Amino acid sequence: MxxxxxxxxxxxxxxxxxxxxxxxxxxxxxWTVEEMSLTSKVEHKVVLDTAAWSFNIVTSVGIIIVNKALMATYGFTFATTLTGLHFAATTMMTLFLKRLGYIQSSHLPVSDLIKFVLFANFSIVGMNVSLMWNSVGFYQIAKLSMIPVSCFLEVVLDRVQYSRDTKLSILVVLLGVAICTVTDVSVNAKGFIAAFIAVWSTSLQQYFVHYLQRKHSIGSFDLLGHTAPPQAASLLLVGPFMDYWLTDKRVDNYNYTFISVMFVVLSCAIAIGTNLSQFICIGRFTAVSFQVLGHMKTILVLILGFLFFGKEGLNLHVVVGMMVAIVGMMWYGHASSRPGGKERLPPPSNNKPEEAIGLVKSNEYDEKV
Structure with missing residues (x-):
């Protein structure tokens, strides 16, 4: 032969x-098909990861532009109530998907649900109050501080270890975004407290998105189906009072027009995608990666703002900041995906229970970026 x-x-x-x-x-x-199938699985994961990030970026940037028009042009300044409407729309979407069979029956302990809703609602209210009581510069610094806080939570709670390159890439992203966005910086006691609450509650909420999916083996749709209804109910209950305190205006006295209502409906429709894509991205990656790579949205919002709302804010230091931030994001994606770039250490070998303080028992390296 x-x-x-x-x-x-x-x-x-x-x-x-x-x-x-x-x-x-x-x-x-x-060679075997198993080896070739491993390559196809990696390629499939890259496609899904790219789609998830693209979905989140498009919906997040879209909702910022729509809300900016709704609040600045049509005077609908009731941010907390609007967020409650967002979660009400998300709740209806999850109920519809459940009827279609895309969301399966799953169990989420009430204690975990309460903690998540508290963190999420304090995040929303805290951000609104922080923006009201602080300068724009300090507000941006507070938002940037979510990255080191999220890193701290992963190191302490998940025993995650970062390589030197990963840490440096995060610093480069922080530097670039700070150059772009931080201008005047002034702080006062009550503004600092509001920012502190907002930063920690937001970081904990995003950590819990990843943690609860991993702990209870539930998907993004399932977790959103558990959390959206109580968030909608609580925010719609508290929102009008919070907005009246922040703006001295009542939501029921707003002059509703057909166009303003259509913008509210459009905002709610986009928010469904924003909420879902956030859960998908953090579930597939981690809160830190979501924060670091998510600053691409900040860059896009700045660019679109210059295109649609004038170029008076476009100057050399903003352009330099954008370039530095983008380089940092690319470096982070490369550094964190390398072996040892970001890994979860095995728990210490002792006779104590491996699952403590609500942590997840895990002996494998974290394969998420």
Whole structure:
């Protein structure tokens, strides 16, 4: 059969297929479909990760532009109530998906649900109050501080270890975004307290998105189905009073027009995608990666703002800041995906329970970026 030319013999064995290559000197080279399927799985993951990030960026930037028009042009300044409407729309979406069978019945302990809703609502209210009581510059600094706080939570609660390059890339992102966004910086006692509450509650809420999916083995849709209804109910109950305190205006006295109502509906529709994409991204990655790579949205919002609302804010230091931030994000993506770039250490070997303080038992490295 062997005539001096290479030939390939392939045979099927159940699901797997093995191919063997014979050469004239009878040297054997083999490879299996399992090896090739590993490559296809990696490519499939890259496609899904890219789609998740793109979905989040598009919806997040879209809702910022719509809300800016709604509040600045049409005077609907009731941010907390609007967020409650966002979660009400998200709740209706999850109920619809549940009827279609896309959301399966799953269990989430009431204690975990209460903690999540508290963190999420304090995050929303805290951010609104922080923006009211602080300068824009300090507000941006507070938002940037969520990255080191999220890192701290992962190091302490999940025993995550970062490589030197990963840490440096995070610093580069922080520097670039700070150059872009931080202008005047002034702080007062009550503003600092509001920012402190906002930063920690937001970081804990985002940590819990990843933690609860991993702990209870539930998907993004399932977790959103558990958390959206209580968030909608609590924010719609508290929102009008909070907005009246912040703006001295009552939501029921607002002059509703057809166009303003359509903008509210559009905002709610986009918010469904924003909420879902956040849960998907943090579930697939981590809160730190979501914060670091998520600052691409900040860059896009700045660019779109210059395009649609004038270029008076566009100057050299903003452009330099954008470039530095983008380089930092690319470096972070490369550094954190390398072996040892970001990994979860195994728990210490002792006789104490491995699951303590609500942590998840885990002996494997964290494969998420």
């Amino acid at each position: 062997l005539d001096g030319t290479d030939w390939i013999l392939c045979f099927k064995n159940g699901i797997s297929v093995a191919c063997k290559r014979y050469s004239p000197d009878f040297q054997l080279f083999s």
